[in-house]
Structures are given as C-alpha cells and as structure tokens.
Amino acid sequence: MKQYFIYIFLASSVLSSLNSCGKHSKEESAEKEQEHSEEGHSHGEANSNIVEFSKEQASKVQGFFVETVILGDFHSIVKTSGQITSSPGDEAVIVATCSGLVNISNPSLVEGMQVKQGQTLFSISGDHLGEDNVATRTLEARTRYEAAKTEYERAQTLMKEAIISATEFRQIKLNHEQAKLVYEATSKGVSGGRKIISAPMTGYVKDLLVQAGQYVELGQKLAVVCRNNKLILRADVSQRYLPQIQTLKTATFTTPYDGKTYELEQLKGRLLSFGKTTNKDAFYTPVNFEFVNPGGITEGSFVEVYLKSEILPDVTTIPVKAVMEDQGHYYVFVQHAEGEYEKREIQTGDSDGIRILVKQGIKAGEKIVVGGAYSVKLASQAGTNQETHQH
Incomplete structure (x- = not known):
C-alpha cells in the first residue's frame, strides 16, 4: 500500500514538471515571436526612407549628379x-526740334522695337499750318542769313576804307554770326520741307x-x-533691416518670367x-x-531680391534645387551607395536664391x-504607393 502511494506521488511530480516546462516553452516562444516582430517592425522603419534609384535610371535623367x-x-x-x-x-x-505736325517714319514703330543710331524715326512738318511751318521758317532764316552775309562782306570793304567805325563793324559782324547760327539750326x-529726327543711339x-x-x-x-x-x-x-543695410556687400535676384537667378558679382x-534718411511716410x-x-x-520687370550683408563663416550650404518640399517639410536625398539614397529631413535657414543654409x-x-x-x-513616391497597395 505504501509502495502504491509512492508511485502516485512520483507520477504527480512528473506531470507537474511537464506542465511547467510546457508553460515556460510557450512563454519563451511568445517572447521570441514578439521580439522578432519588433525587430522586423523596427527594421522596416529604418528602411522606409531608403529609395532605390539605379545607375541606369540616373543615366536617363538629364543633368543628374550628386x-x-x-x-x-x-x-x-x-x-x-x-x-x-x-x-x-x-x-x-x-x-521735337521745332513745332508742327509729327509723322512717324515707320508705321510699325512700337515700344520695344530695336533702332539703330542715325535711323529716321520722326519728321515734323507745317503742312496746312499758317504758323509753325517748317518750310516757311527755313526760308525766312535763309533770307535773313544771306542778307546779313551780304552786309557783312560790304562792311569789310568799308572798314578797310575807314568809311564806317569799328563799333558799327562789330555790330554788323555780330548780326551776321547770329543769322548764320539761326539758319544752320533751322535748316x-x-x-x-520736313524736319527729320533720327535715333541718337542704337x-x-x-x-x-x-x-x-x-x-x-x-x-x-x-x-x-x-x-x-x-x-x-x-x-x-x-x-527693420536698417542695421543690416549698413553692411551690404552685394545681391542676387530672380526674374519671374524665366525663374533664373543672377549674381551681381x-x-x-x-x-x-x-537711403540714409527716412520720413514718416516712407516705410x-x-x-x-x-x-x-x-x-x-527685361527692363521694368519686378524681381525677388536677396541682399547679402555680413559673412557667416564655416556653415553648411547646399544648392536650392537639391531641396525638396512635402507638406511644409524640407528634405534631401543622401547617397548611401550607388543606386541607394536616403530621404532625410533637414532644417533650413536663409537662402540667396542659389544656395540655402542648412542648420540641421x-x-x-x-x-x-x-x-x-x-x-x-x-x-x-512610386515605391511608397506600391508598398501601400501590397499591404
């Protein structure tokens, strides 16, 4: 009888041990499975920003470079x-070098048209005008000049013969010179019968x-x-930027019609x-x-201007065109290996239209x-859409 109870006790101990081992095995298995799942999840997160862009793909993109x-x-x-x-x-x-009716030599002359120095642009005439007639004024000026010239030549002879005084001769000479200037300017x-006006420059x-x-x-x-x-x-x-204006060096500007950025240097x-002074009406x-x-x-166009003042030494800057934007977040693609790039968010600062400061x-x-x-x-984006579809 005693031996019977001993057998029962041993059997109970074995069963208890087996149950305990099974329980620990299940717990260890569950823990391992959770760890594996977490590792897989974190591994997926670590690689979610990796973009595969092969050498062949890059060769098809014009101007691709790192x-x-x-x-x-x-x-x-x-x-x-x-x-x-x-x-x-x-x-x-x-x-206008005289008064009158203006005629445009080239009916197609418009603003923005190229012209050459000396090219006739306008003519002014006095057609159908009683006054301000170019032909009439030119004729009158010529008549006065010829009369003054004849009198001056006569006065020269009279002066040699001492028939007229030096004062009278100087006055006749002055009248001749004035008449000559008026005639030359008028003609x-x-x-x-028209006053021709030409382009002063190309x-x-x-x-x-x-x-x-x-x-x-x-x-x-x-x-x-x-x-x-x-x-x-x-x-x-x-x-508010007046202090920075005092240290201005140069500038860059971007034209709106072609998006090009120019450096003044x-x-x-x-x-x-x-401006050295301001007033209450000037903002x-x-x-x-x-x-x-x-x-x-293009002269007259409005532009975006980037004024450059004091120098910031030893800072990180990159080309503006390297920066991508997504819902207010800025990022770049960092090359890990050939054909493998990481999409990485950055914190930006000032930009001169060509390069941009990167703070972090x-x-x-x-x-x-x-x-x-x-x-x-x-x-x-194509890779993200494909992963979402497979999920």
Missing part, C-alpha cells in the same frame, strides 16, 4: 522685392510718347531710346547707394545697384542629389 557637402562662407540674407530699371546714362530722350535735318524704344498726326511744340518729348547695356536694380527694404555689379528704404545686362533681363539634418562629407532630385522624389 555633390559632396562642405563647409564654407555664406552671407546673412535680407529677402525683399525690387525692380529693374534702365541706367540714367544709358538712355536718351528724343525731343539742320530739313528735307523736303538700342530699343523704351517709350513712344506721340501719335502720327499729333501737333507738337518745340522741345516736347517724342520718345525715349535705351541701350539696355547697363541696368539698375532697385530694392525696397523694410526699415558675375554681372560686374556694384552698390550705388542706399521702405531704397537700395540701388548697377550691373551689366548679359542679355535676357546633414553634415560635411555626405553626398546629396542635386541634379535630378525631383526624379528621385518621384521614384520614392
């Missing part, structure tokens, strides 16, 4: 608006201020011709002036630069996609 991030000097930037105007010494105002540019018509058949007075503006070789960049700066630009201070027009910059997110020595960054962005 750039190594380096430290360098940058400027503190004041971004504002401005306008391109012509340089005062680079334009000429054409005025200059006259052809066929350039383009900036302003056309009269219409054909219009009556004009002597000295009235007819047109403005501009060479467009030199231009003025005028930037209007808020008064490359256009032989120079700072002309900036902005003008800053003026002069530069050489490389061609393609990348460091010197890393390589980022500059040319073709948008193509990599499209590839990353």
Whole structure:
C-alpha cells in the first residue's frame, strides 16, 4: 500500500514538471515571436526612407549628379522685392526740334522695337499750318542769313576804307554770326520741307510718347531710346533691416518670367547707394545697384531680391534645387551607395536664391542629389504607393 502511494506521488511530480516546462516553452516562444516582430517592425522603419534609384535610371535623367557637402562662407540674407530699371546714362530722350505736325517714319514703330543710331524715326512738318511751318521758317532764316552775309562782306570793304567805325563793324559782324547760327539750326535735318529726327543711339524704344498726326511744340518729348547695356536694380527694404543695410556687400535676384537667378558679382555689379534718411511716410528704404545686362533681363520687370550683408563663416550650404518640399517639410536625398539614397529631413535657414543654409539634418562629407532630385522624389513616391497597395 505504501509502495502504491509512492508511485502516485512520483507520477504527480512528473506531470507537474511537464506542465511547467510546457508553460515556460510557450512563454519563451511568445517572447521570441514578439521580439522578432519588433525587430522586423523596427527594421522596416529604418528602411522606409531608403529609395532605390539605379545607375541606369540616373543615366536617363538629364543633368543628374550628386555633390559632396562642405563647409564654407555664406552671407546673412535680407529677402525683399525690387525692380529693374534702365541706367540714367544709358538712355536718351528724343525731343521735337521745332513745332508742327509729327509723322512717324515707320508705321510699325512700337515700344520695344530695336533702332539703330542715325535711323529716321520722326519728321515734323507745317503742312496746312499758317504758323509753325517748317518750310516757311527755313526760308525766312535763309533770307535773313544771306542778307546779313551780304552786309557783312560790304562792311569789310568799308572798314578797310575807314568809311564806317569799328563799333558799327562789330555790330554788323555780330548780326551776321547770329543769322548764320539761326539758319544752320533751322535748316539742320530739313528735307523736303520736313524736319527729320533720327535715333541718337542704337538700342530699343523704351517709350513712344506721340501719335502720327499729333501737333507738337518745340522741345516736347517724342520718345525715349535705351541701350539696355547697363541696368539698375532697385530694392525696397523694410526699415527693420536698417542695421543690416549698413553692411551690404552685394545681391542676387530672380526674374519671374524665366525663374533664373543672377549674381551681381558675375554681372560686374556694384552698390550705388542706399537711403540714409527716412520720413514718416516712407516705410521702405531704397537700395540701388548697377550691373551689366548679359542679355535676357527685361527692363521694368519686378524681381525677388536677396541682399547679402555680413559673412557667416564655416556653415553648411547646399544648392536650392537639391531641396525638396512635402507638406511644409524640407528634405534631401543622401547617397548611401550607388543606386541607394536616403530621404532625410533637414532644417533650413536663409537662402540667396542659389544656395540655402542648412542648420540641421546633414553634415560635411555626405553626398546629396542635386541634379535630378525631383526624379528621385518621384521614384520614392512610386515605391511608397506600391508598398501601400501590397499591404
């Protein structure tokens, strides 16, 4: 009987041990499975920003290239608006040299048309006018001049014979010179009874201020011709940036019609002036630069201006076109290996329209996609959409 109870006790112990082992095995298995799941999840998160963009794909993108991030000097930037105007010494105002009816030589003459120096632009006539008749005035001036010339030649003979005094001779000579000047001025540019007015320089018509058949007075503006070789960049700066204006060095600007950004340093630009005083009615201070027009910059256009003041040494900057934006977040594609790029968010600062300051997110020595960054962005979006569909 005693032996029977011993067998029962041993059997119960074995069963209890087996149950305990099974329980621990299930718990260990569950723990391992959870760890594996967490590892898989974290691994998936770690690679969610990796974009595969093969060498073959890159070769099909025009201008694709990567750039190594380096430290360098940058400027503190004041971004504002401005306008391109012509340089005062680079334009000429054409005025009426007599009164009369104006005729435009080329009926197709319009603002913006190219003209050459000496090209006939206008003619002024006195047709159907009792007064201010060019032909009549020219004839009168010629008659007076010829009469004064004849009298002067006669006076020269009389002076030699001491028939007239020196005072009388000087007065006759003065009358002759005045009549000559009037006749030359009146007859200059006259052809066929019309006063011909030509372009004073090669350039383009900036302003056309009269219409054909219009009556004009002597000295009235007819047109403005501009060479467009030199231009003025005028930037209007808020008064809160007055301290920074004192340290202005140069500027860049972006034209709205083609999106190009120009550096004044490359256009032989120079700072002309900036406002030294303000008044209660002026909210902005003008800053003026002069530069050489490389061609393609339209006078009169409004532009975005990036004024450069004090230097910021040893900072991280990258090309603006390398930066992508998504719902207010800015990021770049960092190259890990050939064909593998990481989409990485960055914190940006000032921009001069060409390069942008990076405060956080990348460091010197890393390589980022500059040319073709948008193509990599499209590839990353395509990969995300495919993963979402498979899920």
